[in-house]
Amino acid sequence: MASLSGFRVGSQKGSAGSPSSIGDDGSCTLMEYVGKRGLNVEDDLVVLLHHIQYACKRIAALVASPFNQSLGKHVGSSSDVGSDRDAPKPLDIVSNEIILSSLQKSGKVAVMASEENDAPIWISDDGPYVVVTDPLDGSRNIDASIPTGTIFGIYKRFDEIDNLPTEEKAMINSLQSGRRLVAAGYVLYSSATILCATFGSGTHAFTLDHSTGDFILTHPNIKVPPRGQIYSVNDARYFDWPEGLRRYIDTVRQGKGIYPKKYSARYICSLVADLHRTLMYGGVAMNPRNHLRLVYEANPLSFIVEQAGGRGSDGKNRILALQPAQLHQRLPLFLGSLEDMEELESYGDIQQKVNPGYEV
Numbered sequence: 592m593a594s595l596s597g598f599r600v601g602s603q604k605g606s607a608g609s610p611s612s613i614g615d616d617g618s619c620t621l622m623e624y625v626g627k628r629g630l631n632v633e634d635d636l637v638v639l640l641h642h643i644q645y646a647c648k649r650i651a652a653l654v655a656s657p658f659n660q661s662l663g664k665h666v667g668s669s670s671d672v673g674s675d676r677d678a679p680k681p682l683d684i685v686s687n688e689i690i691l692s693s694l695q696k697s698g699k700v701a702v703m704a705s706e707e708n709d710a711p712i713w714i715s716d717d718g719p720y721v722v723v724t725d726p727l728d729g730s731r732n733i734d735a736s737i738p739t740g741t742i743f744g745i746y747k748r749f750d751e752i753d754n755l756p757t758e759e760k761a762m763i764n765s766l767q768s769g770r771r772l773v774a775a776g777y778v779l780y781s782s783a784t785i786l787c788a789t790f791g792s793g794t795h796a797f798t799l800d801h802s803t804g805d806f807i808l809t810h811p812n813i814k815v816p817p818r819g820q821i822y823s824v825n826d827a828r829y830f831d832w833p834e835g836l837r838r839y840i841d842t843v844r845q846g847k848g849i850y851p852k853k854y855s856a857r858y859i860c861s862l863v864a865d866l867h868r869t870l871m872y873g874g875v876a877m878n879p880r881n882h883l884r885l886v887y888e889a890n891p892l893s894f895i896v897e898q899a900g901g902r903g904s905d906g907k908n909r910i911l912a913l914q915p916a917q918l919h920q921r922l923p924l925f926l927g928s929l930e931d932m933e934e935l936e937s938y939g940d941i942q943q944k945v946n947p948g949y950e951v
């Protein structure tokens with residue numbers, strides 16, 4: 592076996608359920624994996640995915656560029672964009688434009704709802720899909736070259752409401768329950784650029800090969816370990832946490848939880864990066880205050896985690912069971928290993944109600 596023989600994907604060739612698109616050298620690109628000889632997702636979805644991955648490659652190049660220095664700086668203040676949204680940076684705005692332009696060119700999208708726009712953008716009457724996205728999550732980290740990410744979710748357009756006014760149908764299509772997601776993914780811009788996605792049959796990750804520009808399957812059928820030994824939270828907020836969350840963290844870091852080992856803390860403060868590590872190593876990644884967005888972040892990421900055998904919760908309810916009421920709705924978010932999540936939720940009182948508006 593050639594270059595990829597040491598990769599997990601190479602060793603899984605021929606195993607039950609592995610796509611015949613995996614080549615003799617053990618390599619398989621994202622487009623091959625989702626195509627006819629792989630997962631065989633709908634042709635329209637393959638086209639859409641092709642445009643999304645292209646957009647993300649452009650964003651990957653942008654965040655790594657020596658010429659983006661000034662793009663990291665804030666434009667305006669949060670008061671300019673309303674209370675539901677944070678002040679964007681030029682990199683957020685450029686990333687948003689890159690994604691929008693790719694979705695427009697795909698010809699497959701009816702409406703895009705983005706964390707960077709107040710309202711959904713209607714793209715095309717006959718686009719079969721709805722895309723929700725956080726184009727550049729964690730952009731507050733960009734000046735220090737800390738990992739960032741793009742998050743996306745894909746729904747079918749409700750064609751039964753095609754005759755409603757554009758604004759109305761754009762909103763209804765964008766506020767779909769996470770249970771209706773047909774695909775979701777994130778792209779992590781880090782030491783490697785990783786695209787991790789689900790189409791409803793497992794969670795799979797692909798690593799960008801910069802020499803060819805292809806995303807190559809490196810982690811088929813990811814299974815988040817049922818338990819990890821890592822918790823991920825901004826614990827400078829300890830004194831604003833409710834009693835239940837404090838007790839949980841104090842318990843596991845002393846090795847007094849159900850799993851009798853001392854847990855370690857890891858917090859990058861970049862949701863995609865914190866989640867990716869959690870998928871790989873297990874444990875829980877959380878933001879207990881009302882901060883992350885149900886539509887753009889919690890729903891797509893919960894779908895990915897569930898498809899990897901983990902759980903996504905707001906501390907009380909399964910995320911995918913929530914019906915979004917507002918586009919930019921925020922909530923506490925807990926994602927991770929099934930057993931760690933069950934133990935954490937058993938402490939009951941884990942949602943942080945105090946949210947003073949931290950400066951960093």
Ligand SMILES: O=P(O)(O)OC[C@H]1O[C@](O)(COP(=O)(O)O)[C@@H](O)[C@@H]1O
Nearest residue numbers: 677728729730825860861862882951
């Ligand atoms: O300040 P906190 O509560 O630690 O929040 C950090 C979280 O906020 C985020 O930066 C998301 O916020 P933005 O969407 O405004 O970038 C996440 O990437 C990160 O996990």
